Amino acid sequence: xxxxxxxxxxxxxxxxxxxxxxxxxxxxxxxxxxxxxxxxxxxxxxxxxxxxxxxxxxxxxxxxxxxxxxxxxxxxxxxxxxxxxxxxxxxxxxxxxxxxxxxxxxxxxxxxxxxxxxxxxxxxxxxxxxxxxxxxxxxxxxxxxxxxxxxxxxxxxxxxxxxxxxxxxxxxxxxxxxxxxxxxxxxxxxxxxxxxxxxxxxxxxxxxxxxxxxxxxxxxxxxxxxxxxxxxxxxxxxxxxxxxxxxxxxxxxxxxxxxxxxxxxxxxxxxxxxxxxxxxxxxxxxxxxxxxx
Amino acid sequence: xxxxxxxxxxxxxxxxxxxxxxxxxxxxxxxxxxxxxxxxxxxxxxxxxxxxxxxxxxxxxxxxxxxxxxxxxxxxxxxxxxxxxxxxxxxxxxxxxxxxxxxxxxxxxxxxxxxxxxxxxxxxxxxxxxxxxxxxxxxxxxxxxxxxxxxxxxxxxxxxxxxxxxxxxxxxxxxxxxxxxxxxxxxxxxxxxxxxxxxxxxxxxxxxxxxxxxxxxxxxxxxxxxxxxxxxxxxxxxxxxxxxxxxxxxxxxxxxxxxxxxxxxxxxxxxxxxxxxxxxxxxxxxxxxxxxxxxxxxxxxxxxxxxxxxxxxxxxxxxxxxxxxxxxxxxxxxxxxxxxxxxxxxxxxxxxxxxxxxxxxxxxxxxx
Amino acid sequence: xxxxxxxxxxxxxxxxxxxxxxxxxxxxxxxxxxxxxxxxxxxxxxxxxxxxxxxxxxxxxxxxxxxxxxxxxxxxxxxxxxxxxxxxxxxxxxxxxxxxxxxxxxxxxxxxxxxxxxxxxxxxxxxxxxxxxxxxxxxxxxxxxxxxxxxxxxxxxxxxxxxxxxxxxxxxxxxxxxxxxxxxxxxxxxxxxxxxxxxxxxxxxxxxxxxxxxxxxxxxxxxxxxxxxxxxxxxxxxxxxxxxxxxxx
Numbered sequence: 001x002x003x004x005x006x007x008x009x010x011x012x013x014x015x016x017x018x019x020x021x022x023x024x025x026x027x028x029x030x031x032x033x034x035x036x037x038x039x040x041x042x043x044x045x046x047x048x049x050x051x052x053x054x055x056x057x058x059x060x061x062x063x064x065x066x067x068x069x070x071x072x073x074x075x076x077x078x079x080x081x082x083x084x085x086x087x088x089x090x091x092x093x094x095x096x097x098x099x100x101x102x103x104x105x106x107x108x109x110x111x112x113x114x115x116x117x118x119x120x121x122x123x124x125x126x127x128x129x130x131x132x133x134x135x136x137x138x139x140x141x142x143x144x145x146x147x148x149x150x151x152x153x154x155x156x157x158x159x160x161x162x163x164x165x166x167x168x169x170x171x172x173x174x175x176x177x178x179x180x181x182x183x184x185x186x187x188x189x190x191x192x193x194x195x196x197x198x199x200x201x202x203x204x205x206x207x208x209x210x211x212x213x214x215x216x217x218x219x220x221x222x223x224x225x226x227x228x229x230x231x232x233x234x235x236x237x238x239x240x241x242x243x244x245x246x247x248x249x250x251x252x253x254x255x256x257x258x259x260x261x262x263x264x265x266x267x268x269x270x271x272x273x274x275x276x277x278x279x280x281x282x283x284x285x286x287x288x289x290x291x292x293x
Numbered sequence: 294x295x296x297x298x299x300x301x302x303x304x305x306x307x308x309x310x311x312x313x314x315x316x317x318x319x320x321x322x323x324x325x326x327x328x329x330x331x332x333x334x335x336x337x338x339x340x341x342x343x344x345x346x347x348x349x350x351x352x353x354x355x356x357x358x359x360x361x362x363x364x365x366x367x368x369x370x371x372x373x374x375x376x377x378x379x380x381x382x383x384x385x386x387x388x389x390x391x392x393x394x395x396x397x398x399x400x401x402x403x404x405x406x407x408x409x410x411x412x413x414x415x416x417x418x419x420x421x422x423x424x425x426x427x428x429x430x431x432x433x434x435x436x437x438x439x440x441x442x443x444x445x446x447x448x449x450x451x452x453x454x455x456x457x458x459x460x461x462x463x464x465x466x467x468x469x470x471x472x473x474x475x476x477x478x479x480x481x482x483x484x485x486x487x488x489x490x491x492x493x494x495x496x497x498x499x500x501x502x503x504x505x506x507x508x509x510x511x512x513x514x515x516x517x518x519x520x521x522x523x524x525x526x527x528x529x530x531x532x533x534x535x536x537x538x539x540x541x542x543x544x545x546x547x548x549x550x551x552x553x554x555x556x557x558x559x560x561x562x563x564x565x566x567x568x569x570x571x572x573x574x575x576x577x578x579x580x581x582x583x584x585x586x587x588x589x590x591x592x593x594x595x596x597x598x599x600x601x602x603x604x605x606x607x608x609x610x611x612x613x614x615x616x617x618x619x620x621x622x623x624x625x626x627x628x629x630x631x632x633x634x635x636x637x638x639x640x641x642x643x644x645x646x647x648x649x650x651x652x653x654x655x656x657x658x659x660x661x
Numbered sequence: 662x663x664x665x666x667x668x669x670x671x672x673x674x675x676x677x678x679x680x681x682x683x684x685x686x687x688x689x690x691x692x693x694x695x696x697x698x699x700x701x702x703x704x705x706x707x708x709x710x711x712x713x714x715x716x717x718x719x720x721x722x723x724x725x726x727x728x729x730x731x732x733x734x735x736x737x738x739x740x741x742x743x744x745x746x747x748x749x750x751x752x753x754x755x756x757x758x759x760x761x762x763x764x765x766x767x768x769x770x771x772x773x774x775x776x777x778x779x780x781x782x783x784x785x786x787x788x789x790x791x792x793x794x795x796x797x798x799x800x801x802x803x804x805x806x807x808x809x810x811x812x813x814x815x816x817x818x819x820x821x822x823x824x825x826x827x828x829x830x831x832x833x834x835x836x837x838x839x840x841x842x843x844x845x846x847x848x849x850x851x852x853x854x855x856x857x858x859x860x861x862x863x864x865x866x867x868x869x870x871x872x873x874x875x876x877x878x879x880x881x882x883x884x885x886x887x888x889x890x891x892x893x894x895x896x897x898x899x900x901x902x903x904x905x906x907x908x909x910x
Contacts, residue, residue: 522747
């Protein structure tokens with residue numbers, strides 16, 4: 001245990017990094033859940049596909065890392081679009097079945113990836129300048145982690161812009177509020193849902209592009225992000241701001257707890273805190289839509 | 294009138310009797326010890342599928358964390374079995390390796406076999422009672438509840454791995470001896486063990502079926518349909534939901550105990566998310582609304598999986614995933630739903646749907 | 662007993678800044694049929710929600726037979742003797758008609774006791790009686806989701822009759838019914854009010870005329886007028902606010 005202010009400050013900085021990872025991981029899920037109320041159990045696998053996309057493009061086509069990131073967005077977004085059109089759209093009125101069907105999709109994606117790429121770990125290369133540590137006095141953080149923080153802010157801004165400053169964003173918000181009424185104004189709700197799902201998937205792909213470089217790339221890497229992403233979204237309530245605040249809170253708390261105990265127990269404590277919070281406020285921090293029965 | 298044989302209660306019980314007679318007769322046909330042990334483990338999976346059918350099929354409660362009760366029951370039983378092999382005053386070797394020199398207080402109750410077995414049932418059931426009680430009185434939605442069971446399961450897995458000195462972490466607990474009940478030793482590779490598990494399977498399945506057929510079961514099926522309506526009839530819906538969830542947990546705990554007895558090895562793998570959701574898949578494929586077909590679902594999937602072997606495991610899981618998607622999308626009743634449809638073809642057609650008022654008015658005319 | 666069998670005292674309810682019920686009081690006496698009428702948005706269904714526990718009033722009190730039931734849970738209020746029929750018929754679609762009626766026979770609600778009982782005492786006889794009354798004897802084994810709209814209305818009425826509460830809250834029970842069906846409902850209600858207390862929300866004034874002992878007019882969440890149907894129809898303030906209520910159904 002080290003309560004010196006330097007250790008504490010470092011843990012706050014690390015907490016910011018953890019928060020940014022939670023946020024980026026949860027972003028795609030927030031959009032899909034906030035709009036269509038869909039709980040996508042294959043979200044972790046979309047992240048995984050993003051990582052494999054980067055790996056494949058880098059290794060077999062030689063595309064530089066920074067270009068792989070938007071490529072991951074497009075590829076995984078397209079996959080998401082296909083899945084929405086062939087499966088999800090038939091299950092919107094059956095939320096439990098959506099949960100189960102997307103779990104089936106996750107199994108298919110994991111095994112499909114395993115059969116295509118094998119089970120051995122793959123590695124994503126990042127430009128060398130991102131592999132160093134950035135120091136500011138006694139505080140330090142990996143450069144790549146700083147990059148992720150910047151990406152989190154950038155993505156948040158981009159999504160905010162899409163939702164509040166574009167035509168498409170207006171349509172999404174209209175359909176979220178009241179699907180029938182939006183349809184009566186000529187908005188093709190089905191198309192909106194498809195593209196929103198694709199957007200959410202694409203963002204998960206970007207998350208994977210980042211995380212694949214942070215850790216090793218495995219067919220099962222998505223599993224580690226799903227539960228935490230869900231907890232972030234549910235705690236936040238389904239709104240963009242909610243997920244941002246929730247990931248910040250969870251990230252910082254986890255980092256601080258880890259100072260006191262080990263990181264595994266810290267995760268457990270976070271979970272307990274979240275359950276207690278949700279017991280008293282099941283709609284989350286900022287309720288996008290009340291989900292009471 | 295609906296004469297679908299599928300719904301004929303007598304026929305259902307006959308079917309149960311026949312199926313269990315066949316399952317129970319296996320040790321009379323084969324004396325391959327390893328096969329009996331393997332089949333008995335399938336019996337454990339069958340129990341788990343039955344438990345999911347009870348809370349999901351009957352109550353509409355999707356529980357993706359049945360591993361909680363299963364794992365807790367298994368660990369308690371393993372701890373009991375471990376303590377049976379410990380001479381008075383000694384502690385399990387893994388604890389010595391982790392720097393402990395005395396038996397931790399949480400292990401103390403397991404020194405006594407009877408207490409250990411009672412705890413193996415009480416601990417998971419109490420957990421479900423409290424967890425379910427909190428969730429259902431808060432009236433959280435179905436998907437929310439499902440996610441919370443998942444998150445709780447993950448947290449439990451984490452904590453069991455983390456508390457290495459008490460649980461031996463990822464290595465798990467492997468009691469070096471079989472379970473002894475008084476004079477009786479339950480050798481996992483004997484027909485005795487097989488029939489022990491078989492008896493539990495029959496008891497749990499028949500018990501669950503009787504519950505489904507009781508007034509309690511009727512209210513549970515009603516609240517699956519429309520919980521608000523049921524509240525306005527005077528029933529405390531949260532209590533019914535908590536109880537059906539807890540009962541399913543009890544069955545899973547019994548399954549966990551049997552598992553520990555049969556395999557003599559319990560680890561955090563029992564808390565794996567994939568395993569808990571597999572149970573749901575077995576029940577979905579077999580038929581979530583039918584206890585016995587859910588059980589068959591478990592047998593079939595797990596049996597096929599062992600047969601397929603490691604080489605083709607990935608392909609097998611791929612097929613499983615696809616089948617699961619197809620069932621959820623097109624055949625929510627699973628294989629049992631298919632049976633129901635086919636049997637329905639052979640029964641008398643139902644009366645034509647009457648348009649509003651007309652048939653009623655005609656009836657009144659005729660009655661005059 | 663001071664006050665009515667069901668007594669509502671100054672209840673208020675707002676939804677997101679919008680005051681829907683504004684100091685409403687009502688006395689309902691035993692074995693009467695009271696009709697709650699008023700233009701759309703007057704707060705009729707919300708009043709029913711507040712009595713039955715679906716919503717909790719922001720202020721005011723509700724008493725049943727002297728018991729304070731304000732803010733209690735739906736099932737508790739139902740146990741105390743209030744049964745409800747919804748505007749959009751709420752039946753258990755996945756269950757058969759018979760099962761719907763059986764569940765509605767909620768004399769025993771204790772979960773543990775229900776686990777050990779296969780059928781409820783007196784349920785069979787009551788079911789025969791009620792299914793006859795609502796003309797569903799031939800449809801008992803049909804899945805409720807397959808019933809026509811009229812039949813669904815009847816089923817829900819049947820369920821409330823099986824529940825047999827002291828007070829029935831009926832929200833537009835004859836919506837979508839034919840003349841014949843409405844006639845039968847009138848007969849059932851007129852017989853029922855001799856032994857039960859009924860509060861009925863309705864738009865169809867012709868129907869109201871045939872059954873109401875007292876008519877209460879609600880407007881903007883408060884009481885506008887109360888009295889017999891003749892008195893209400895002559896009331897100037899009612900005419901001003903609530904024109905053209907004689908819907909040809």
